[in-house]
Amino acid sequence: MSTTSVLFDLPGPRARRRQRIGTVVGVLVVIGLIALALWRLGINGQLEAQRWAILFDPASGVPQALGEALVNTLAVAAVAMVAATVLGALLAVGRLSEHAWVRGPVAVVIEFFRAVPLLVLILFCLLFLPTVGVPMTAFRALALGLTLYNMAVLAEIFRAGILSVDRGQSEAAMALGMRKSQVMTLVLLPQAVRRMLPVLVAQLVVLLKDSSLGFIVGYIELLRQARSLVEFFNFQFGNTYTFQLYVGAAVIYIVVNVLLSQLARIVEARTRRSAKTAATAEAELPADVQMGGGGGAVPV
């Protein structure tokens, strides 16, 4: 029995009739709203087929440009994800170190990068680092900013994962005579990563969402590309294709993210089934981390 159905009785005949009427009315209202929106669009001439055709017509250069922008988006997300995973694992190990002089600074680093709004972090990379002699491009600033924030988040995720591995595992490894580093790399980390895999993929969705901040710092990702395409076409045709291009870019973003979310769900289902990894209760990202843009962590 699902947890929600405890909230209400199975509806009887009268309630069912009321619900059916309500459903019909609700559906009519929703259809009405959609029709209203479509009608306004139609009046403004936004639904004409030739306006939408530009999204699929290779001769206009639009599909290529959007495809390139999608590759750019995925590229920055991939670079940041790989770097953040590696650095996050290192930080997690550092945070669990037995030496206070390792543990302390690592904790400060993690807390700092989680506390700053992600956009401010990216702007810092973009504006400040060049003044101290680090060559910067929009791509590097975006990738670096995303890496710094996500490594801190992933470090916390990995730490929780490592701590969730049964204590007997490390005790047994120690009893076999392994060094501390061996216990970590051979016994604890593999189990923790496998256990945290669903959360890792979910974090990838968040990272991909955050890569849209590139729009603000001038990285040619999907939105920025749509904007420059619009400016380009406005020059020739006026406002003709603006709406179509924006919708195209937004839809690509949403489709890619939904696909990734589905992947996360599949990975989670597999992890839960597999006998090697006892399912963890905390297999989901907290709501504030899912919001992206720096999440809700503050140093305390």
Added chain:
Amino acid sequence: MQFLSDNFDLMWRAFLTTLSLAVTSGICALVLGTVLVGMRVSPVTPLRGLATFYVEVFRNTPLTVVFFFLFFGVVYIDVQFPSRFVTAVTALSLYTAAFVAEALRSGINSVPPGQAEAARALGLDFGQTLRSIVLPQAFRTVVPPLGNVWIALAKNTSIAAGFAVTDLTAALQRLANANADKLLAVFAAIVAAYLLITLPSAWLIRVVENRVAIVR
């Protein structure tokens, strides 16, 4: 310090803009999120479907895209916002409501089923059960996650800067252009201003959490 006092006025106004963005959207998101979660657990299937659809769409849409759409897209269905501030508040509220609903749903799931069963046994209907039994308890357990959503919202207001709302991040960009030699001070001041919102919030959340926690 000279630099701080010179630009205090600009920063103070930017700070107030950020704060009012966060507070207004926070309240709207809380209301909308509560309605959404009520729909999501309701006995009426279409309402459940609608709320689930809403949450899924917004969870998978970058906030920048929501902003983008409200700023550049909705004029084509003849919707006009009175000001850029209102547009930004709308974008932030619509986006955050999905996450408020998610946080609240986990809270509702954590209320022991016996509570709702007892309420139904007493003859309360769905609305009464939710309003007077389940939601009050759910709200108490979700104070920490809801608080974190609020802090994340406060940080997310920075995206409004990309759409010509003069908040803290916009002030940052302006000051950084004007004071290229004092970049570190500019960044430190802006980060401090954000912390001025988030740190007291975190403290307040902890206090409220301790005050309302249910011992089970």
